Amino acid sequence: MYYINQEVFEKNVKKCDYFLFAYEGIIPLFYIRGDNKTNRNLYMIAELIFFCHGDVRGISPWMRDIPMSTDPYIDKKFAENIESYAFAPDAKIYSYACRTGLGNPKIDKKANGLDPMEKNSVAQALANATGATVYAYLRRTSYYDTLLNYDERDFIDAVHFYILKDRDKREYNGYTQFQGKPLTSEQQKIFYELNTIWNEGKYLVEEDILYPKGARHPVTYDETPEGVTSNMKTFWKM
Numbered sequence: 449m450y451y452i453n454q455e456v457f458e459k460n461v462k463k464c465d466y467f468l469f470a471y472e473g474i475i476p477l478f479y480i481r482g483d484n485k486t487n488r489n490l491y492m493i494a495e496l497i498f499f500c501h502g503d504v505r506g507i508s509p510w511m512r513d514i515p516m517s518t519d520p521y522i523d524k525k526f527a528e529n530i531e532s533y534a535f536a537p538d539a540k541i542y543s544y545a546c547r548t549g550l551g552n553p554k555i556d557k558k559a560n561g562l563d564p565m566e567k568n569s570v571a572q573a574l575a576n577a578t579g580a581t582v583y584a585y586l587r588r589t590s591y592y593d594t595l596l597n598y599d600e601r602d603f604i605d606a607v608h609f610y611i612l613k614d615r616d617k618r619e620y621n622g623y624t625q626f627q628g629k630p631l632t633s634e635q636q637k638i639f640y641e642l643n644t645i646w647n648e649g650k651y652l653v654e655e656d657i658l659y660p661k662g663a664r665h666p667v668t669y670d671e672t673p674e675g676v677t678s679n680m681k682t683f684w685k686m
Contacts, residue, residue, distance in 0.1 A: 492533075492534065492535060492536040492539070493536060493580075494538075494540070495541070495542075496540075496580075497541075497542045498522075498541075498542065498543045498544060499591070499594075499667070500544075500545050501545060502543065502545025502546050502547065502548045502570075503545075503547050504548075504550050504552070504553045504555075504570075505521050505553070505570070506521030506522050506523030506524070506570045507521065507523075507543055507545045507548055508521045508522070508545070509522075522570070523570055523573075524573040527570070527574050527576070527577040527578075528573075528577065530574075532577060532578055532579045535578045535579055535580050539578065539579070539580035539581070540580055540583070541574055541575075541578065541581070541583070542583045543570075543571055543574075543582065543583065543584040543585075544585070544591075544667040545584075545589070546587075546589050546670075547587065547588060547673070548569060548584040548585070549566060549569050549571045549584035549586045549681045549683065550564050550565070550566070550569055550586040550587075550673070550676065551566055551568030551570075551572065552564055552565040555673050555675075555676070557672045557674065558672070558673055558674045558675055559673050559676050561675070564586055564676050566586070566681065566683070567686065569586075569683070571583075571584035571681070571683045572683050574683075575683040575684055575685050576685050576686055581682060581683070581684060582682070582683040582684075583680050583681070583682055583683070584680065584681060584683065585669055585680055585681070586673070586676040586681060587669045587670055587673060587676060587678055588670040588671075588673075589667050589668065589669060590667065590668050590670045591667055592668075593665050593668065594664065594665050594666070594667055595645065595646070595664060595665075596645065596664070596665075597665050598620075600642050601619075601646070602620035602621075602622040603623055603639070604639065604643050604647070605618055605619050605620045605623075606623030606624070606626045607623075607631065607635075607639050610623075610624075610626040610628075611630070611631060645664075
């Protein structure tokens with residue numbers, strides 16, 4: 449989730465077909481509700497992408513690392529209040545929150561043959577309420593490689609250790625060809641970009657670095673619950 453100032457927002461908003469942003473962790477949900485029908489006919493939601501926490505109960509941008517019973521959710525009850533006219537006919541919703549395509553609360557680490565009850569999921573409720581095509585995972589999701597993938601982190605680590613010599617040991621084991629060799633101009637350019645993002649906090653949306661899709665690399669599925677599909681499932685209005 450990004451925290452951006454007004455100047456950066458105005459500079460980059462034209463890059464996006466639809467821009468949903470957060471301020472101090474609070475998503476302006478009135479944009480989703482579509483309180484003004486006239487304006488909504490002019491500015492319909494074409495796409496929503498949720499990069500946040502979640503579980504079988506719903507999507508929760510406010511959830512911390514340890515879920516609490518008091519966490520607010522975009523859940524099935526919330527979906528009942530969404531006005532479908534706020535969404536374009538071909539709108540799409542992507543939920544990268546954990547298990548939002550799963551409708552059976554009894555499934556946690558393993559399915560153990562239980563019905564995943566996809567039609568009872570939050571993803572299905574959102575599809576029914578908005579008319580949008582909804583994409584969601586039944587499994588937990590992993591954001592580990594969304595900012596930099598393994599190879600990019602390995603590359604940065606090698607440059608710091610072999611070229612800059614500002615680290616005592618390596619965290620990764622690739623790019624040993626950098627020992628005693630200067631970087632090419634192209635490699636210097638790549639290092640500057642990746643190191644700026646990884647070690648200087650520029651992923652917090654500074655200057656010109658902004659990812660309209662929310663991440664540099666795709667969110668992937670995690671290992672649990674075992675026994676349910678690892679694919680991102682598609683949900684249509686029933």
